[in-house]
Amino acid sequence: MKKSSPKLRKVAIIGVGSTPFGKLTNDTIVSMSVSACEDAISDSNLAREEIEAVYLGNYVGERLASEGVLAPKLANRLGITGIPTTKVEGACASGGLALRQAFLSVALGLHNFVLAVGVEKMTTSPTDAVTSALATAGDTTLEMRTGLTFPGSFAMIMQAHMAKYGTTREQVAMVSVKNHENGINNDKAMFRKATNIEEVITSRSIAEPIRLFDCPPITDGAAAAILCPMDIAHQFVQNPIELIGSGHASGPVSLTESDDITSFSASVRAANEAYKMADLTPQDIDVAEVHDCFTIAEIVAIEDLGFFPKGNGGPATEQGSTGLNGEIAVNPSGGLLAKGHPVGATGLAQAYEIVQQLRETSSNQVDGATVGLAHNLGGSGAVATVNIFKKV
Amino acid sequence: MTTKSEWRQCEACTAIILREHAVCPNCNEEIDATADIPKELTGTITAFTTIHIAPEKYREDAPYTVVLVRLDNNTNVMGRLLHGQSPVQGSSVHLDYFSAENGPIFSV
Ligand SMILES: [Zn+2]
Numbered sequence: 377m378k379k380s381s382p383k384l385r386k387v388a389i390i391g392v393g394s395t396p397f398g399k400l401t402n403d404t405i406v407s408m409s410v411s412a413c414e415d416a417i418s419d420s421n422l423a424r425e426e427i428e429a430v431y432l433g434n435y436v437g438e439r440l441a442s443e444g445v446l447a448p449k450l451a452n453r454l455g456i457t458g459i460p461t462t463k464v465e466g467a468c469a470s471g472g473l474a475l476r477q478a479f480l481s482v483a484l485g486l487h488n489f490v491l492a493v494g495v496e497k498m499t500t501s502p503t504d505a506v507t508s509a510l511a512t513a514g515d516t517t518l519e520m521r522t523g524l525t526f527p528g529s530f531a532m533i534m535q536a537h538m539a540k541y542g543t544t545r546e547q548v549a550m551v552s553v554k555n556h557e558n559g560i561n562n563d564k565a566m567f568r569k570a571t572n573i574e575e576v577i578t579s580r581s582i583a584e585p586i587r588l589f590d591c592p593p594i595t596d597g598a599a600a601a602i603l604c605p606m607d608i609a610h611q612f613v614q615n616p617i618e619l620i621g622s623g624h625a626s627g628p629v630s631l632t633e634s635d636d637i638t639s640f641s642a643s644v645r646a647a648n649e650a651y652k653m654a655d656l657t658p659q660d661i662d663v664a665e666v667h668d669c670f671t672i673a674e675i676v677a678i679e680d681l682g683f684f685p686k687g688n689g690g691p692a693t694e695q696g697s698t699g700l701n702g703e704i705a706v707n708p709s710g711g712l713l714a715k716g717h718p719v720g721a722t723g724l725a726q727a728y729e730i731v732q733q734l735r736e737t738s739s740n741q742v743d744g745a746t747v748g749l750a751h752n753l754g755g756s757g758a759v760a761t762v763n764i765f766k767k768v
Numbered sequence: 769m770t771t772k773s774e775w776r777q778c779e780a781c782t783a784i785i786l787r788e789h790a791v792c793p794n795c796n797e798e799i800d801a802t803a804d805i806p807k808e809l810t811g812t813i814t815a816f817t818t819i820h821i822a823p824e825k826y827r828e829d830a831p832y833t834v835v836l837v838r839l840d841n842n843t844n845v846m847g848r849l850l851h852g853q854s855p856v857q858g859s860s861v862h863l864d865y866f867s868a869e870n871g872p873i874f875s876v
Contacts, residue, residue: 519846523826524834531817539857584818632844
């Protein structure tokens with residue numbers, strides 16, 4: 377039977393909030409969530425009792441912060457107990473998933489006012505505990521038992537991309553240099569210091585060819601957004617941002633199940649869904665926050681999202697095409713590499729930056745940005761979400 | 769502890785898969801009859817990495833090399849490269865032995 381497409385309402389973002397990203401010693405996973413949500417609620421001018429549902433993205437809160445039922449806990453602290461609250465998990469794409477679920481519930485007419493939030497508390501745990509918690513996104517039997525690590529998976533992707541397309545070590549390092557440069561102006565970013573190619577490629581070896589400066593830091597943080605139907609958004613704010621396209625896909629959990637590890641099928645599929653819904657092409661995007669969980673991941677992402685042809689991600693980065701004044705500005709926030717990567721929060725932090733860009737209030741403002749995209753990836757390609765935003 | 773018995777071979781396409789796979793990830797055939805994996809496997813290295821910062825459990829092994837191998841039956845498997853050997857893109861490897869702890873160990 378041919379499936380008919382449901383009629384979707386237009387959806388707006390009327391408020392966003394974010395904690396600073398970093399080592400937030402005095403904050404718990406719950407207090408960070410509350411703080412980001414309070415920010416978003418006050419930004420939206422919505423009375424909190426109007427919120428009808430909560431979607432919370434979190435990956436390793438049970439392991440690292442020893443907190444379960446986080447979504448009802450958050451609702452309790454916000455004083456909105458009673459409404460449906462749902463935690464969603466898709467590894468490092470948990471935040472993107474929360475936004476996607478919130479979008480669907482408003483678009484499908486289930487709710488008018490929905491809160492999407494993402495959070496992670498990581499810095500209080502020993503590094504071994506963090507890496508083993510994150511490694512649960514890998515396929516235990518097919519690959520992780522070999523002693524492969526998460527950086528190791530992306531090191532293989534980097535090695536294969538370099539071998540297949542002639543991508544150079546310097547081109548990959550440029551991602552880190554660019555994103556650290558962008559992080560300097562972002563007062564929410566964990567790292568606000570420049571680096572250079574030499575420093576990246578001579579930093580400590582993690583999994584060859586990946587070095588320390590190819591990796592994001594271990595970070596605490598939370599970010600949130602309030603969504604409502606577009607037709608009532610102007611009752612609350614003067615500058616609602618429309619969420620015009622949303623895509624979500626799963627992909628292979630193990631690199632062994634992919635015949636070309638230099639591309640993530642989930643990213644391609646989620647992007648196609650989002651572009652189709654938005655009736656846009658990659659060339660219409662002015663600014664993008666993409667999932668640079670490692671330097672090479674940004675190069676793969678800008679190719680998978682269609683910004684550059686396959687294999688051209690390295691040269692495009694080297695030529696400055698992804699810089700603030702380039703063809704398409706990529707990761708003006710500093711990305712995961714400089715802003716930090718509190719895994720469950722990242723998808724919503726990307727949305728936070730894109731909303732600032734479209735309101736023309738970003739600390740690294742891209743001139744004339746009217747359409748923005750956020751790409752969030754989980755595991756080594758097991759989950760991807762792509763959300764497209766437009767200035768109204 | 770995972771052991772060799774968790775692995776099997778798809779009879780339709782000869783891919784090395786897991787017992788928990790209901791459908792072969794390579795050829796999409798539903799699995800009804802399967803064979804144990806063969807003792808001799810050969811293929812070529814399609815990607816590799818040398819792990820310097822290892823998980824706690826494998827720390828004493830580091831640095832060690834993990835290889836993605838394209839087997840001669842056109843399917844992929846991940847394994848370690850025999851300690852002391854250097855990986856080269858596209859070089860031929862064969863299964864040296866199957867480790868209950870680490871999965872397949874390849875040798876050039
Ligand atoms: Zn098969």
